[in-house]
Amino acid sequence: MSTQLSHCSSSTNNISSCLIKKHTLLLKPLVIVPSRINSFKRVSLIHSSIHPRKDFEFKNSNGHPLNAVSLQDGSAEKSVEREPTSLEMGREESNLSVTVVGASGDLAKKKIFPALFALFYEDCLPKNFLVFGYARTKMTDDELRNMISNTLTCRIDKSANCGDKMNQFLERCFYHSGQYNSEEHFSELDKKMKVKEAGLRSNRLFYLSVPPNIFVDVAKCASAQASSANGWTRVIVEKPFGRDSESSAELTRCLKQYLAEDQIFRIDHYLGKEIVENLSVLRFSNLVFEPLWSRNYIRNVQLIFSEDFGTDGRGGYFDNYGIIRDIMQNHLLQILTLFAMETPVSLDAEDIRNEKVKVLRSMRPLQLEDVIVGQYKGHSKGTKSYLGYTDDPTVPKDSLTPTFAAAALFIDNARWDGVPFLMKAGKALHTRRAEIRVQFRHVPGNLYKNNFGTNLDKATNELVLRVQPDQAIYLKINNKVPGLGMRLDRSDLNLLYSARYSKEAIDAYERLLIDAIEGERRLFIRSDELDAAWSLFTPLLKELEKKKIAPELYPYGSRGPVGAHYLAAKHNVRWGDLSSDE
Numbered sequence: 001m002s003t004q005l006s007h008c009s010s011s012t013n014n015i016s017s018c019l020i021k022k023h024t025l026l027l028k029p030l031v032i033v034p035s036r037i038n039s040f041k042r043v044s045l046i047h048s049s050i051h052p053r054k055d056f057e058f059k060n061s062n063g064h065p066l067n068a069v070s071l072q073d074g075s076a077e078k079s080v081e082r083e084p085t086s087l088e089m090g091r092e093e094s095n096l097s098v099t100v101v102g103a104s105g106d107l108a109k110k111k112i113f114p115a116l117f118a119l120f121y122e123d124c125l126p127k128n129f130l131v132f133g134y135a136r137t138k139m140t141d142d143e144l145r146n147m148i149s150n151t152l153t154c155r156i157d158k159s160a161n162c163g164d165k166m167n168q169f170l171e172r173c174f175y176h177s178g179q180y181n182s183e184e185h186f187s188e189l190d191k192k193m194k195v196k197e198a199g200l201r202s203n204r205l206f207y208l209s210v211p212p213n214i215f216v217d218v219a220k221c222a223s224a225q226a227s228s229a230n231g232w233t234r235v236i237v238e239k240p241f242g243r244d245s246e247s248s249a250e251l252t253r254c255l256k257q258y259l260a261e262d263q264i265f266r267i268d269h270y271l272g273k274e275i276v277e278n279l280s281v282l283r284f285s286n287l288v289f290e291p292l293w294s295r296n297y298i299r300n301v302q303l304i305f306s307e308d309f310g311t312d313g314r315g316g317y318f319d320n321y322g323i324i325r326d327i328m329q330n331h332l333l334q335i336l337t338l339f340a341m342e343t344p345v346s347l348d349a350e351d352i353r354n355e356k357v358k359v360l361r362s363m364r365p366l367q368l369e370d371v372i373v374g375q376y377k378g379h380s381k382g383t384k385s386y387l388g389y390t391d392d393p394t395v396p397k398d399s400l401t402p403t404f405a406a407a408a409l410f411i412d413n414a415r416w417d418g419v420p421f422l423m424k425a426g427k428a429l430h431t432r433r434a435e436i437r438v439q440f441r442h443v444p445g446n447l448y449k450n451n452f453g454t455n456l457d458k459a460t461n462e463l464v465l466r467v468q469p470d471q472a473i474y475l476k477i478n479n480k481v482p483g484l485g486m487r488l489d490r491s492d493l494n495l496l497y498s499a500r501y502s503k504e505a506i507d508a509y510e511r512l513l514i515d516a517i518e519g520e521r522r523l524f525i526r527s528d529e530l531d532a533a534w535s536l537f538t539p540l541l542k543e544l545e546k547k548k549i550a551p552e553l554y555p556y557g558s559r560g561p562v563g564a565h566y567l568a569a570k571h572n573v574r575w576g577d578l579s580s581d582e
């Protein structure tokens with residue numbers, strides 16, 4: 001499948017901490033009046049949050065009350081501010097409609113509907129809240145409900161009334177079948193939505209959970225026919241955002257014909273993961289870390305992603321993208337920018353994203369000699385046998401698409417000059433995990449070197465942020481083994497979330513959905529950020545394809561190609577996840 005768009009027209013906070021407060025005091029509402037009228041763009045500028053939602057308050061991931069005034073949907077040069085009319089003030093109650101486009105698909109079933117239910121269950125959604133599914137598959141409302149109900153779960157620590165809550169949620173779910181490029185079908189959807197919205201002011205969030213070559217069609221049709229007439233309209237766009245600099249820029253250009261940039265929420269669900277959210281808190285709210293956060297103390301940083309399963313039915317999608325586009329260019333690079341950025345002026349979305357872009361613009365584009373690629377092959381273990389990547393019938397037999405890659409990246413700025421940032425991502429490996437590893441330098445003139453044996457590397461501190469599974473932050477330190485004599489060992493100062501916090505982890509999609517509903521953009525990707533990210537990877541991706549670089553084969557369930565070790569060794573690094581005391 002290609003995202004290449006020849007033209008743009010259609011054809012082709014711990015969420016459970018969200019606070020519920022009755023009759024919250026609200027800030028003075030403002031209405032943004034657009035100077036140009038243009039479907040989605042126009043209506044989005046009248047922001048829902050400018051009207052008091054009397055009956056609840058909750059917090060987005062930035063800790064702001066969700067019904068505080070936000071002017072983010074108003075673009076300064078296009079709009080002027082004025083007081084709301086009495087009619088607008090009078091319409092206090094609004095409705096939120098979330099439309100999942102591609103409702104019959106894998107992501108919708110696995111992640112989006114369950115996340116919406118979790119938010120509903122935690123009372124984090126407005127009182128008037130509706131869910132619409134849209135896809136080509138023919139389904140009735142009841143069939144959609146049935147499909148969704150199979151994937152809904154309640155948190156173990158909050159399972160009371162689970163069945164009732166599920167029923168209440170399902171009653172709010174409706175389905176409309178239609179083509180993705182049919183304005184007529186989106187107009188029918190709009191009519192259905194209006195009936196259910198019952199005359200209330202409506203805010204509409206469209207989640208494009210469809211293959212990327214359909215994004216523009218949907219944006220066009222939904223914009224023309226199903227945007228809100230009196231509230232905001234926003235669109236969450238799933239990855240991949242193109243497959244190189246050119247296709248990404250083209251996708252953005254096409255989407256912007258129908259949507260303003262501030263209506264587009266480009267999702268990278270890794271930004272919604274708890275430990276990734278905590279990265280900035282750890283750095284900027286603890287004095288002990290920030291002074292160490294530079295080339296003076298940090299020897300290397302490792303960003304590691306591995307899955308213990310293959311492409312499993314997604315081979316058709318995956319073969320056109322590969323692991324570098326699927327994981328490195330977005331999830332791992334996003335983590336890297338958060339890790340390496342300077343202190344932002346504030347926690348506001350634009351301040352944070354400005355700092356992230358600066359990191360990206362200070363980075364060297366990847367060089368072929370700093371990258372190794374691999375592909376998994378079939379493997380038998382006892383009586384079990386695992387198919388190789390090219391055994392998937394949707395993958396060409398001679399595919400060179402990498403399912404594994406390791407790379408060394410560099411940030412050429414004063415803070416990080418010379419520090420290798422190593423990335424490693426792979427499918428069908430021996431374990432499932434995602435983590436950030438920070439290896440510190442040797443202690444100068446180490447008094448205890450005789451107690452460590454010959455390998456001083458083993459005595460350096462390492463900070464590990466384990467994103468998944470078993471979220472944890474731990475610091476490897478040297479410690480005296482209690483007793484007579486002076487024997488040292490390596491121990492962990494370990495913050496294991498499951499031991500420290502009783503609440504079950506929330507899913508990243510819950511956090512991101514609530515932010516999109518509130519118009520909080522901090523965890524979404526800005527278009528210049530996306531351009532800068534693609535600039536780093538595009539030359540390498542083109543070279544790999546042009547030179548037809550053959551991936552090193554590794555057995556399904558193994559630790560990946562040995563090339564990754566050589567690459568790390570070249571930069572004087574050992575992979576932390578493969579050491580004996582990981």
Ligand SMILES: NC(=O)C1=CN([C@@H]2O[C@H](COP(=O)(O)OP(=O)(O)OC[C@H]3O[C@@H](n4cnc5c(N)ncnc54)[C@H](OP(=O)(O)O)[C@@H]3O)[C@@H](O)[C@H]2O)C=CC1
Nearest residue numbers: 102104105106107108135136137209210211212238239240
């Ligand atoms: N699944 C995952 O884990 C992840 C997915 N994503 C992204 O999310 C989006 C949705 O993913 P996912 O749910 O897996 O995708 P699916 O392949 O399941 O597609 C979603 C729906 O889109 C419709 N569709 C599929 N292929 C086509 C086609 N060629 N032409 C028109 N319609 C089509 C189908 O609905 P119908 O036939 O009923 O119209 C399908 O149910 C994609 O952009 C994907 O890259 C991102 C991260 C993870």
Ligand SMILES: O=C1O[C@H](COP(=O)(O)O)[C@@H](O)[C@H](O)[C@H]1O
Nearest residue numbers: 239269307326327331434468508
């Ligand atoms: O975006 C993607 O992410 C998943 C991994 O997400 P996780 O939250 O389960 O770690 C990956 O399997 C998929 O290939 C990729 O498209």
